[in-house]
Amino acid sequence: MRISSVFGVIPLLLLLAVGEASAHAMLDHAEPRVGNKVATAPREVTLWFTQKLEPAFSTITVTDSTGKRVDTGKTRVSGSQMSISLRPGGSGTYRVKWHVLSTDTHTTDGRFTFQVGQ
């Protein structure tokens, strides 16, 4: 019966449409790892996202335990990966703040910390 087959496809459509929603750039992982401890201050911080990013509207800022900015201010974006170089710094808790625009025109932002030394 054709009508029943037409309605039979609805669950499939549902699956499709819901699937679309997992888009938008979210932090997949980072180096140094989120919340982890590293022995010495890293030379750069790299973030991997779930979507491709727009370089013109995607930034990272990194501050050390005193709240002083230790990043060089130049965020590099390649596909879904974004990194920034750091100036040499001391030990303590580093805070990473990110703000990205994915190529599907959505902005997302977030923050995390990692520990250096001690």
Next chain:
Amino acid sequence: MDWFAAGENGPLIAIRAIHFAASAMTTGTLVFGTVVGNPALRSEPQLALLQRAQMLRLAWIGVAITVLSGVIWLWFQAAAIAGLPLGEALTSSLLLTVLNETQFGLVWEIRTVLAIILAACLAYGRFVPAKWLALATAIGLTAAIAWTGHAGSTAGELGKLHLAADVLHLAAAAAWIGGLVPLVLLLTAVRRAQAVAWPSLAWEATRRFSMLGVISVATLLTTGIVNAWILVGSFHALATSEYGRLLILKLVVFAIMLAFAVVNRFWLTPRLAISSGNELPFAALRGLTHNGVIEIALGFAIFAIVGMLGTMHPATHLF
């Protein structure tokens, strides 16, 4: 649940809905003319001439609204990207940065060029190559929207598959939903023209359109399964979210459209072919026209929902 209080995104949602609908109508009109209108009216030169003039007018209106709403979309999108109020987003530096340095901007430029080529083809439509170029650019105008959406940001090889599926999804949706507008106009014109053979003309047109509809729905399903396969991981989280519920609403509207299509195909269209004695099948033709108008309204509701979904942050952020 505040689906309909979309807040600060309201203007962006509205302009996206208008833009998608206008693009779909433009594409749908040209596809309709090529595979339904022109072949169906071949035996009635006068009606065919009238129909072509109607299609041309519809295509012009579609292109004009597409371009105008496209400009406003760029403005509203730039404001959303920069996190600025609409008034403050109208600066040349922001608009130029969005145009020149984002994928949305690049796609916007390409689609604007396609719209200009399409307009030129419509202006010189009496040449055969212009007709085919018009059809190609019209399909490209809608299909290119894929690069501005979720499929345009999926990373890696999977992204190419996602894009291919979305391109076909958009083209199929435009051919079907956009084609409803010229179908309703054609059925109205056929009824008014009072040509002797009008029931067979209307039958031929609706039969061809329903074939186009079957191909479109099949394409929507196939591309839908591909997308589901790519992104199925988040199903459970989204089924319980506002985003998921809005998607379910979209699918309910789609299902109602399909139900109308089924009635048209299996109930009303066959009745056009049956002339019981001298009684002509006016009721069937009127029914088809009415259903077409209702389907257009439902189609616009789908574009409005799509316009809203694209601006929402998906529920995955909440989990």
